[in-house]
Amino acid sequence: MKKLLGLLVIISTAAFSRELTLESAIDLALENGKTIKTSELSKENAELNVKRAFKTALPKVTYNGKYEKAEHTTRNMIIGDLEEAKFKSGYTQTIGIYQPLFKGGAITGGIIGAKASKNIADIFLLSEKRDVRLDIISVYSSIINYEKDLTVLESSMKELQARYNKQAEQLNLRLLTKADLLKTEYSILDLEAQITGTKTNLEIAKKDLKLKLMIPTNETLTLKEFQVPENLTAGIDFDRDLNQALTNSLSSRLASNKVDYAEAERMVARSSLLPEVEAFGTYGTAGEKRDFEDGFDNAEWRGGIAVKWDVFKFGSDLDQYNVAKNSEKIENINKDLTSDDIKLSVTRDYKELIRLQQLRDSRSKALEAARENLAIDTERYNTGLISTVDFLLSESQYRQAAVDYNSAVLNYFVAFEKYRSALI
Structure with a gap:
């Protein structure tokens, strides 16, 4: 038993000592x-x-999406014999490379x-x-x-x-x-x-x-x-x-x-x-509209040079x-x-x-x-x-x-x- 305790003491001392x-x-x-x-x-x-x-x-790809809600409805738009519906809300979205x-x-x-x-x-x-x-x-x-x-x-x-x-x-x-x-x-x-x-x-x-x-x-x-x-x-x-x-x-x-x-x-x-100059190309529905009824059915490509x-x-x-x-x-x-x-x-x-x-x-x-x-x-x-x-x-x-x-x-x-x- 004494030998075991002595061995444990030696091991414990070695574990907490370091030579450098x-x-x-x-x-x-x-x-x-x-x-x-x-x-x-x-x-x-x-x-x-x-x-x-x-x-x-390098070029960057940017997505822009916007949902809008207006106070009043848009004016009626009559095309031929059809009268377009009135809208108080809508969205626009584009994706572009710049x-x-x-x-x-x-x-x-x-x-x-x-x-x-x-x-x-x-x-x-x-x-x-x-x-x-x-x-x-x-x-x-x-x-x-x-x-x-x-x-x-x-x-x-x-x-x-x-x-x-x-x-x-x-x-x-x-x-x-x-x-x-x-x-x-x-x-x-x-x-x-x-x-x-x-x-x-x-x-x-x-x-x-x-x-x-x-x-x-x-x-x-x-x-x-x-x-x-x-x-x-x-x-x-x-x-x-x-x-x-x-x-x-x-x-x-x-x-x-x-x-x-x-x-x-x-x-x-x-x-x-x-000035800053960049080339761009976009696809989406960000064009000016008289109503909010936009979707990808009437989306379009746009491109060109922008100067700021x-x-x-x-x-x-x-x-x-x-x-x-x-x-x-x-x-x-x-x-x-x-x-x-x-x-x-x-x-x-x-x-x-x-x-x-x-x-x-x-x-x-x-x-x-x-x-x-x-x-x-x-x-x-x-x-x-x-x-x-x-x-x-x-x-x-x-x-x-x-x-x-x-x-x-x-x-x-x-x-x-x-x-x-x-x-x-």
Whole structure:
């Protein structure tokens, strides 16, 4: 029975635990992200709008039916010796086919605008995926960083606690003073506060990651550590990357398509100043009658060309056209501003990447020096050559150097991914 209960506990624990790698976390975010799903639906709508825009150039079939009831009967109509009956109600109906021949560029503008809108939706979806990927990398890296810091702090706590116990024995033997013991006790309490803060940050970061990945909060999450390459900047050609970002990045393509969309809007606005021409053919009973007695017995075919032109509208259509022209100019200006922003952001991200690489190297040396110094000071303290204060300072410096190095490595990795994202 005990074995069965133990097996059930193991199965239950496994069912509510999950192990993730950085790659699997990114894949899960791309699969379950709510913002990505909304972008996918927007893309689907944009594709449907392109189909709608093309269909406006095709003929349409329209049925018109009308039933009327009048207050008075119609006048008598005498044909020969027959007198037609009086009617107070009746109906007319037609079915027709209509083919637009000229709409002042509205159809072409609509198609161009729909294509530009589709491209914008595609770019937004790719941008969302890029941003989600970078966000997961940042959160995942912060969790790994907190876990590494916690390992360093707990290891330091274990050593300090052992040192404190030994000092308590030495105090009983009057081999050191109460002040020395209090200094170690203070260091332990300070370290406990750091551990508590790190655990809190770790817990919050894991909850954040679970929300982004749509993982139930009751699941235990284990993240596998990843290796950060030594020299991420080795294959970077800044000039080539900058040119790539200016010509083919998502930001530059978005700006270009916004210009195309504004141009299409101007074409549509211009069409309101021009006449509309369409060919039509109808069959039915829509002709003028002196009574309501209509039916398909006297239906007829009609066809021809129809022209519609709003000749005067107090200039509202011209105002609309001028607004569209100004909007196109605005998007062209925004396109230039986007190029400036790309140059600035890519340059800033590259410089930050170089700085963090140098910082990581310096933190690595600082950690190496602090480790050596702690080993020496531990030996000197054990032989009574240095005070408790000096030893605790050395231990604190080593601990901080380890924490700083962990942070520098992961910040360096995130900065590299941010630089890469700026080029996409």
